[in-house]
Amino acid sequence: MTQTVKFWFDPACPFAWITSRWMKEVEQVRDVKVDFNVISLGVLNEGKDDPDDPETHKKWQGARTALAVRERHGAEKVSEFYTAAGTRIHNQGYGLDRYDEALTEALEEIGVEDASEIFEASKQDTYDDGLRESTKAALSLVGNDVGTPIIAIGDSAFFGPVMTRIARGEEAGAIWDGFDALVTFPYFYELKRARNSDLDFS
Numbered sequence: 001m002t003q004t005v006k007f008w009f010d011p012a013c014p015f016a017w018i019t020s021r022w023m024k025e026v027e028q029v030r031d032v033k034v035d036f037n038v039i040s041l042g043v044l045n046e047g048k049d050d051p052d053d054p055e056t057h058k059k060w061q062g063a064r065t066a067l068a069v070r071e072r073h074g075a076e077k078v079s080e081f082y083t084a085a086g087t088r089i090h091n092q093g094y095g096l097d098r099y100d101e102a103l104t105e106a107l108e109e110i111g112v113e114d115a116s117e118i119f120e121a122s123k124q125d126t127y128d129d130g131l132r133e134s135t136k137a138a139l140s141l142v143g144n145d146v147g148t149p150i151i152a153i154g155d156s157a158f159f160g161p162v163m164t165r166i167a168r169g170e171e172a173g174a175i176w177d178g179f180d181a182l183v184t185f186p187y188f189y190e191l192k193r194a195r196n197s198d199l200d201f202s
Contacts, residue, residue, distance in 0.1 A: 011062035025172035
């Protein structure tokens with residue numbers, strides 16, 4: 001039976017991007033299906049970030065776009081959108097400077113007929129209540145002192161794993177096997193160490 005794994009992401013987060021690409025590899029070598037959901041760095045940092053800072057706006061905009069795609073077009077399309085947007089933002093170096101381009105090009109790539117409507121909505125607060133609810137749902141599983149990514153397997157959920165490289169092929173599957181065993185053990189709590197290498201999106 002296919003194992004459904006819930007994954008919460010914000011398109012702007014480089015750590016979530018690497019972990020999500022590992023999970024896409026896992027889908028190829030294990031009977032696993034990833035259900036991508038949206039968590040908002042804007043919501044997590046609400047009241048801390050300067051609302052007039054352009055970077056703050058970007059934190060909201062990407063998550064709004066992703067949530068709009070999921071609500072209007074479903075889980076498969078939000079997965080496609082995340083791949084298209086994340087590739088531009090992280091791999092191709094668009095970053096926050098070309099965030100609008102990354103989002104609009106990603107919407108065009110996945111072929112949704114309401115791409116322009118979704119992009120315009122990303123500049124407004126139309127989806128902000130939904131982002132707060134989705135973020136709250138994720139945090140209710142793991143606690144408030146975490147960010148993204150969050151992965152849920154059945155009733156067990158954890159922040160992470162945080163990686164600096166994308167595990168691929170059978171290596172990705174082997175890591176998944178260990179992760180699955182740990183997080184579904186009801187008495188497992190935490191593993192952590194300081195990061196000692198730069199991020200590599202290749």
